[in-house]
Amino acid sequence: MSESIPPVLPLELVDKCIGSKIWVLMKTDKEFTGILRGFDQFVNMVLEDVCEYEWSSEGRLITKQLDQILLNGNNICVLIPGGSGPPQET
Amino acid sequence: MQAGSATTTEKRNPADFLKQVVGKPVLVKLNSGVEYRGILACLDGYMNIAMEQTEEHVGTQLKNKYGDTFIRGNNVLYIAAQKRGKQRKNE
Numbered sequence: 710m711s712e713s714i715p716p717v718l719p720l721e722l723v724d725k726c727i728g729s730k731i732w733v734l735m736k737t738d739k740e741f742t743g744i745l746r747g748f749d750q751f752v753n754m755v756l757e758d759v760c761e762y763e764w765s766s767e768g769r770l771i772t773k774q775l776d777q778i779l780l781n782g783n784n785i786c787v788l789i790p791g792g793s794g795p796p797q798e799t
Numbered sequence: 800m801q802a803g804s805a806t807t808t809e810k811r812n813p814a815d816f817l818k819q820v821v822g823k824p825v826l827v828k829l830n831s832g833v834e835y836r837g838i839l840a841c842l843d844g845y846m847n848i849a850m851e852q853t854e855e856h857v858g859t860q861l862k863n864k865y866g867d868t869f870i871r872g873n874n875v876l877y878i879a880a881q882k883r884g885k886q887r888k889n890e
Contacts, residue, residue, distance in 0.1 A: 727810055737830070739876075747812040755816045759879075775826075778879040779816050781846060784830065 723748060723788060731756070732792025736784045738764050742794040743778070752782035762795055770795070817842065819880075825850075826879040827870060833857055835868060836881065846872030 726745045733741040733754070743756035759775040825839045827848060837853035848870040855863040 747810050747815065749813045753813045755811050755813055775877075775879045776881075777816070778877045779813050780877045781875050783873070784876065 720748075720752070722790070723752070726788075726790045730791055730793065732789040732794055733780065733785055734787040734789070736786045740795055741778075741780060742792065743775075746777075748782075752785055752788075754780045754782065754785070756780055760794060770797075816880075817878075820878070824881040826881050828876045828879070829870070829874045830876050831874070835870065837868065839878070840867075843872070846875045846878070848872065848875065848878070 723745075727747060729745065730742065731745045731754075733743075733756075735741070740762040741756065741759055742762075743759035746755040746757050748754045755777070757777050759778050761773040761775060763771045763773070765771055821839055821841060823839060824837065827835045827839075827850070829835075834856040835850060835853050836856065837850040840849040840851050842848045848868075850868045850870065851866065853865040853868040854861055855865070
């Protein structure tokens with residue numbers, strides 16, 4: 710067994726995203742985009758220039774702008790580096 | 800690779816963020832969607848929160864006002880730093 714690929718820890722990948730835009734999908738029907746400022750061992754995240762996306766019961770997209778947040782890592786499901794958020798419908 | 804692309808690439812961990820916002824106006828959103836605006840008095844590693852001058856918002860409506868509030872950390876979705884002038888649009 711030759712190890713040709715150097716191992717990269719998952720959180721190393723997240724660490725590389727610090728300072729750039731990230732798209733966060735929550736366990737529930739909720740998403741966030743923003744600039745990643747930092748995170749800890751629980752993947753609680755500090756985000757800046759945040760946009761929060763939520764879907765109403767009628768399926769309408771609700772967005773909310775936030776300056777700077779600490780997002781609880783408990784409900785985070787997927788992180789997409791460089792992601793610009795869900796596709797906007799017109 | 801991405802050096803210089805961001806405006807400020809200085810690292811700010813959750814602990815640094817919390818140090819910065821204690822004693823300042825914050826917006827705390829719970830998993831249920833209910834929002835609490837007020838002064839962040841103190842908090843711990845579980846994200847248990849004590850707040851002062853708390854306003855309870857559901858959707859865009861102001862539902863209640865409390866002097867002091869304790870929020871159990873497991874309910875917290877996020878803590879947002881708030882600029883005092885910015886938060887008045889709902890009233």
